[in-house]
Amino acid sequence: MQRRLRLSVLASGRGSNLQAIIDACEAGQIDAVIALVISNVAEAYALERGRRHGIESAFIDPSLYRTSGEFDATLLDLLRKHEVELVCLAGYMRLLSPPFVEAYSNRIMNIHPALLPAFPGLHTHRQALQHGVKLSGCTVHFVDEGVDTGPIIIQAVVPVLDDDTEEALSARILAYEHQIYPRAIQLFAEGRLEIRGRRVLCHGTDTSQARDKQAWGAMNP
DSSP: OOOOEEEEEEOSSOOHHHHHHHHHHHTTSSSEEEEEEEESSTTOHHHHHHHHTTOOEEEOOGGGOSSHHHHHHHHHHHHHHTTOOEEEESSOOSOOOHHHHHHTTTOEEEEESSOTTSSOSSOHHHHHHHHTOSEEEEEEEEOOSSSSOSOEEEEEEEEOOTTOOHHHHHHHHHHHHHHHHHHHHHHHHTTOEEEETTEEEEOOOHHHHHHHHHHHSSBOO
C-alpha cells in the first residue's frame, strides 16, 4: 500500500484554509495526512482546529530566537522529526528564510487571495478595489525566496462587483480558496505537478483533467 503524503500546515491566525485541508483529508479527497500544525502565534485558533482533530499542534515562540534563521532552524528540525514532505502555508505571517526555502525547495505551497502576479503582499482586496479591477480571485503557488513570486499552480477567478466592500470580496474569494488549496495538494500527492521554469504543468489523463475542471468551477481552463 502506497504511503500517504505527510504534510504540515503553518498558520498564524484562525486557520480556515487549514480546516478546508483537514476536511478534505478526512473525506478522502486528499491522499495525505497532516502530521503537524505549527503556529508562531500562541493564541492562533488554527492550533485549536488541529487539536480538535487529533493533530499534533505546536506553538513556536519567535521571541526566543534572535534571528529568523534561528527560528526557521528549529522549525526545520520539527518538520524533519515528523517526516514532513510538503509544507503548506495558510495565513502564515512570517517570511521564510532562504535556508528553509532551499531545504524544502518546490515542496512549499502558499494560498494568496489575489490573482498573482497582481497584488502580492498584504491588503490584497483593498488593492483590488482601489485599482478598479473587474476580476480578482486567489492563487495557490509554490514558494520561492520572493514575496508571492513562486510558480503558480492553480488560480480561481472571482468577479468584482460594483458595490463590493473588502469584507464582501474577501468572503467570496475565501470560498474558492477552500476549494483550490486541497486540490493543489492532491495534485502534488498524485505526482502530477511539474515545475518547468516559471510554469507549473499538470500531467494526467483526459478523464482526470475533465474532473479537475469540474471541481475547480470558474478556475483554470
